[in-house]
Amino acid sequence: MNHGRDGAIRPEREIIQAARRATSVEEAVFLVRDGLGLAHTTFHMNVSGVGPLDYPFLRTTYPPEWIARYVLRAYLNLDPTIREGFASTHPIMWHDLVMNEREKEFMADARAHGIGTYGCSIPTIDRFSRRSLLSMSANLELDAWIDFIGRFGSAATEVAQILHAKAIEELSLAAPLGAALAPREVECLLWTARGKDSKDIAGILKLSEYTVRSYLRTARQKLKCRNLSQAVAKAVHKRIIAP
Numbered sequence: 697m698n699h700g701r702d703g704a705i706r707p708e709r710e711i712i713q714a715a716r717r718a719t720s721v722e723e724a725v726f727l728v729r730d731g732l733g734l735a736h737t738t739f740h741m742n743v744s745g746v747g748p749l750d751y752p753f754l755r756t757t758y759p760p761e762w763i764a765r766y767v768l769r770a771y772l773n774l775d776p777t778i779r780e781g782f783a784s785t786h787p788i789m790w791h792d793l794v795m796n797e798r799e800k801e802f803m804a805d806a807r808a809h810g811i812g813t814y815g816c817s818i819p820t821i822d823r824f825s826r827r828s829l830l831s832m833s834a835n836l837e838l839d840a841w842i843d844f845i846g847r848f849g850s851a852a853t854e855v856a857q858i859l860h861a862k863a864i865e866e867l868s869l870a871a872p873l874g875a876a877l878a879p880r881e882v883e884c885l886l887w888t889a890r891g892k893d894s895k896d897i898a899g900i901l902k903l904s905e906y907t908v909r910s911y912l913r914t915a916r917q918k919l920k921c922r923n924l925s926q927a928v929a930k931a932v933h934k935r936i937i938a939p
Contacts (some may be wrong), residue, residue, distance in 0.1 A: 706731040708851035715855045721755045721862050728855055729757045732848060734834050735812035739856075741828040741863045742782060753863055762809045774802045781817040781829040783938040785883050787849065790815040791838065814841040818853055820860040824876040825936050828863060830856035881915035882936060884908055889928045889939035 706714070711731045718724035721739055729737040738756040756763070765771070772778065776799045780788050791814055795803065807813055812833025820828045832852060834841060845852075877885070880901075887897045894912070898905040912924060921927040931937045 705733045708848060711848075711851055712854050712858070715858045718862070721859050721866060724855075724859055724862065725755050725757055728832070728852075732832070732852075734832050735810065736831075736833050738831045739828065739859050739863065740778065740781075740831070741860070741867075742826065753867060755863075758811065759809075762806075762811065765805075765809065771802055774798055776803070777815065777817045777831055778829070779938075781819050781831070782827055783886070784819050785821060785879055785886070787816055787818045787845075787853065789842075789845070790817070790833075814838060816845055816849075816852070818856040820856045821879050821882060822860065822864075822876075823878060825882065826860075826864070828856070828860045830859060877915055877918055877931075877936060878911075881911045881918070882931075884911040885915050885928055885931045886937040886939060888912065888924060889932060889937055 741753040815833035817831040916927040
């Protein structure tokens with residue numbers, strides 16, 4: 697594993713404080729990479745509120761050679777970590793991704809260029825449905841990587857939220873007008889779009905069926921829709937969800 701500049705992996709609270717004290721998101725991603733002994737760290741925010749491909753805010757420790765290759769080969773359209781990360785409300789482990797052949801080739805190319813053997817992407821969604829994605833990768837065996845995420849996963853999630861707030865501050869993004877969907881409302885709409893009913897969603901999210909129906913009702917009201925089908929269609933159109 698790559699270690700920090702002095703060869704040591706920092707304690708969780710020290711990493712969180714370092715991210716909090718960083719003067720920019722760019723500084724923070726390098727501090728997190730070095731403090732946790734990672735191969736690379738990347739922060740990607742959906743600035744436009746429409747989709748991750750429209751107007752990305754990106755800060756990364758990737759080498760310039762890989763960034764140039766990524767852009768020239770239009771890898772953003774193939775990257776399954778982006779596809780799944782911006783559609784998810786929970787952290788995703790890269791080795792768990794279901795990929796087509798072209799996506800598998802992209803991931804193999806990334807590994808060949810030193811991006812890391814295994815990785816994890818942590819989404820953040822604020823109450824205004826603005827989304828960001830913190831991705832971390834390391835050169836570890838799978839068991840060691842799973843152990844690492846088990847130890848540092850909670851700290852990384854907190855770091856993702858800190859960087860999300862820093863990015864909004866850097867970009868001077870004003871809060872959007874109107875009522876915004878809460879993360880649970882987004883989750884319930886997403887699973888509805890995937891064909892699940894309230895009972896199914898309750899089981900998936902470990903909630904009561906009454907609570908799921910309540911989230912769906914408030915989501916529909918916030919989106920100013922008469923029925924749930926319209927709410928799902930509007931959420932997809934606005935790229936709030938990506939089923």
